Amino acid sequence: MKKPPKLGIKNLSVTFETEIIKNISFKVDEGEIVSIIGPSGCGKSTLFNAISGILDQDKGSIEIDGSTEDQRQGRFGYMFQEPLLFPWLKVWENVMLGFEIKGLEKKQAKTKAVDLLKKFDLFRQANFYPDGLSGGMKQKAALLRTIAFNSDILLLDEPFGSLDAITRSALHLYLLEIWKKLKLTIIFTTHDIREAIFLSDRVYVLSKKPATVITSIKIDLSRPRKIEDQTSEKFVEIERKLMSLL
Ligand SMILES: Nc1ncnc2c1ncn2[C@@H]1O[C@H](COP(=O)(O)OP(=O)(O)O)[C@@H](O)[C@H]1O
Ligand SMILES: [Mg+2]
Numbered sequence: 001m002k003k004p005p006k007l008g009i010k011n012l013s014v015t016f017e018t019e020i021i022k023n024i025s026f027k028v029d030e031g032e033i034v035s036i037i038g039p040s041g042c043g044k045s046t047l048f049n050a051i052s053g054i055l056d057q058d059k060g061s062i063e064i065d066g067s068t069e070d071q072r073q074g075r076f077g078y079m080f081q082e083p084l085l086f087p088w089l090k091v092w093e094n095v096m097l098g099f100e101i102k103g104l105e106k107k108q109a110k111t112k113a114v115d116l117l118k119k120f121d122l123f124r125q126a127n128f129y130p131d132g133l134s135g136g137m138k139q140k141a142a143l144l145r146t147i148a149f150n151s152d153i154l155l156l157d158e159p160f161g162s163l164d165a166i167t168r169s170a171l172h173l174y175l176l177e178i179w180k181k182l183k184l185t186i187i188f189t190t191h192d193i194r195e196a197i198f199l200s201d202r203v204y205v206l207s208k209k210p211a212t213v214i215t216s217i218k219i220d221l222s223r224p225r226k227i228e229d230q231t232s233e234k235f236v237e238i239e240r241k242l243m244s245l246l
Helices: 044-052 091-102 106-119 135-149 165-182 193-199 227-231 233-245
Strands: 007-015 019-028 033-037 058-064 077-079 154-157 186-190 202-206 213-218
Touching: 007 044, 019 033, 019 044, 019 058, 019 202, 019 213, 033 193, 044 058, 044 154, 044 186, 077 135, 091 106, 091 135, 106 135, 135 154, 135 165, 165 193, 186 193, 193 227, 193 233, 202 233, 213 233, 227 233
Parallel strands: 033 186, 033 202, 077 154, 154 186
Antiparallel strands: 007 019, 007 058, 202 213
């Protein structure tokens, strides 16, 4: 029997005073990277809040591994658009907190935090406070804390939005390395077409508010991906196609 998708969204709508999300359906298979691209204010963060269970104004169905769960908070590693590292905690303490919230006892949480920092190139910054980190390092630390909390499905809301182009490019490779090593399932939002193409297996394009899925496109670029791929004919062709749809 075919495995159900890791995450299956069917006919999801969210209404506050007005309708923000209108009848959105999409699916993400285990191990995929899927991006949700759409203009600012269209409802991307609202979509993630609904998926993660923070909002209860949603209608439709949200299935994880083929079944609906009323208690979805805690099922996702959710990295918010605004990085939420605690400024009074050092990098390792921030990451450790992820494991503690998940329920590990202190000693084990600390060991796992240190392991994660070592494995993903942040150990040298372990004793820094967030304010002492560059923008890119902050995002790396926030990403590791998110993974510490839950790495089953990651929801990353504009994870690279505040970074300059060069740092952003480095973070793309960083994310791909983590994804590969930890075999993650990742959904992220962006308004950057090239970023969406470069990282994803599939891109869903949202309309302006109320957000609907205009189209989805499969990105059949081979992996592992390299920065240079972004100038390949195939890449540019996909980019042109997406631009015409946005
Ligand atoms: N809790 C809320 N109550 C009322 N309106 C909201 C709430 N959260 C978001 N919105 C509205 O939903 C729309 C989409 O916002 P958002 O999801 O943040 O868009 P995006 O992340 O795509 O920029 C905006 O018009 C915003 O004002
Ligand atoms: Mg947003």
